[in-house]
Amino acid sequence: MKRERSTVVEPERTLPVRTNCDVAVVGGGPAGIAAAIAAARNGASTVLIERYGALGGLATGGLIILLLTLDDGTGRQVIAGLCQEMIDRLHARGATVQPPAELWGSEDAEQVEAYSRWGLVWGRNPAVVRNAVAYDPEEFRAIANDMVTQSGATLLLHAWGARAVVTDGRIDYVAIESKSGREAIRAQVFIDASGDGDVFASAGAPFEAVEVHPWLWFRMAGVTDADAAVHAARHGVFKTPPGEGRILAPWGAAGRIDRQISAIDVADLTHAEIECRRMVMAEADRLKREVPGFEQAFITDIASQLGITESRRLLGSAVLRRDQANQRLAGVIARTGNWTKAGMTYDIPFAALHTPAIDNLLAAGRCISVDHRVHHATKEIPACFATGEAAGTAAALAARKGIAPAALDVPTLQRQLLRQGAILDL
Template structure:
């Protein structure tokens, strides 16, 4: 007989959005369960080495993402797991936030336990029971057999809108009219890198790097990211469809995270495509490492120290919500009455088939709002989304998918789920003014 567990709020996906959503719900005194398929939490931040977190700030330097996300950063700083928010020496955004993934995993679980969250690791959601537009339960496959998790409100923080899709709720994928999504990337780290040599080379060859690199500030800044080495890359002959080298420094003093592989034309929700992507991504890791050691200053003594547990996925399914955030909303810096989060990250689309990255910048104060309606499923009455699978267009997803924004929508989804339980209403009926007040009390910035 299948084991059955009942809770008020079921959060699926133990990435940054799911972690924060579960903490937010649990702090409201609501019985909350968090389900994660791996044996550790962190999602793309740990399993796929998505690093550093970018960005908590607008271009002006104003911090626009706070709340539980900032609590996590503060705890990491206390544990020696992060230097905090540092100037982005790529120049794409104002700040980046380096962190140590192993310390992050421990801190996150400690915060979940403190909030009273019941955690199920090694648990894969493969079935959703729903009737008449209401989800009754999710079923997880575990080493100890199948378990049914029955809940009142469900938060889909899977990144791939798995709960929405399995429930029969509407989802979208890729660009409007097709399913082309941003490429996947297998990230890896190298140790033995001479960062001082790289910085000296950047100062001597500024035209070989991204146009927004703060070269004038660089002598007095810790090196956090590098985008460029254009001449070396163009002469390399490496068969990867991109136009530059992108590196981020740390966590160690001689270490970099390499964000350069690019696997295009495959679907992150199809097992055959995912299998091919993992194979191709790991081949590209070796090609990139060989190129860096051979041709790029500072890498002569470097070696690969770690490769992602899985390939990094930028885009798959997203829910169809009560509202879909658009590119026009983002670039206009639009503000909404039902805003539950702000972001200062620009639109950043890695071409689904080409070499480049398309950026669109935010007007006005350099921030835009994410409305609560983007978190509420149009079809499933008791379903909220958080993180990468909220309701947006393909273009707007290219900003909301970034980790700090995912944390912010996670806090809103978890808080809204708790309020829905406490008031006996559906997510669509949650009092938004009360939700915003609750978020502000927990130090979110709206």
């Protein structure tokens, strides 16, 4: 009888080098977009590699189209920079809903209720209006394309970062897979903005990984009097730009699938896609059947990416911990509020983006080095923009000097981030 083999050995092969650049960013979500733009604007030759055909990650493909939050919950803005630039461009296209600045931090019950219907108020005790933005994902995608290409970065869509090859503690190249075949991307500094830490895991850096319940957000149109319909649904649906008659069903169905999944396991991902989609169809039917205003409604889009809150997190040079909330840290490169807790902020230190394991690697976005509780705040889209902008800026400065990012003078990096519009309150 033929014996089943459990492994095979890949033959050695020669790869063409597609690009030799200063900074290579893997992952084109909010963090990767910001990282690539920041690196390119700081003079680095930059390539941004994204596995799908559009930019935005969960902020577009996941239909997670709520920027929560840019403030500390007491009326003070704590994130700006490239995230603010994206918002300004979305505003200019009429693609946003955002409470005016004079309402940020307000506990006024009427205003809280009004903005809750857009999905912009979360957390209780007290519930406050936040600086948060609901937006249209197609406008976000088009603006992201413009911002990345105008920055001078080279964009490679439809390309997977497949493997990081390490020599003497440095990533020598990342192998990408695409319709063009397997190719090598060489860079002085690599930024892992894949959300799942694909690059640092492949490079052998230490990490933590968790399993989560997956979600599949969706939108419907044809809702009669969306305001009343959202009220009638009680919870689980929000009004959403760009126009009347549209709703966003966050979290997908009202229930959860049968189990938590690993977002870095292909069988689990497949199970989640099938189950979540089945539940979305059932939920849309339920809304049409049971909730006044939904009788003529129809699904316009179901997220093309599963909503995965968390998978791998880097164990970096420092791990930002829950007990460091509201502490001012000397190495801060980004600050974030907490979308469910007014008055709570975290200073994210530069050491949460790098690792002693690999010299020329930075992480950005939801896979940075924080504990599970802090991740609740740092995974939000504005915070991912901020850590992406910091990583891209640091990578460009390090490449210019020919040094490892961890060897950078942090005050120099902070001054540059402040010049770019970051809020650090040093």
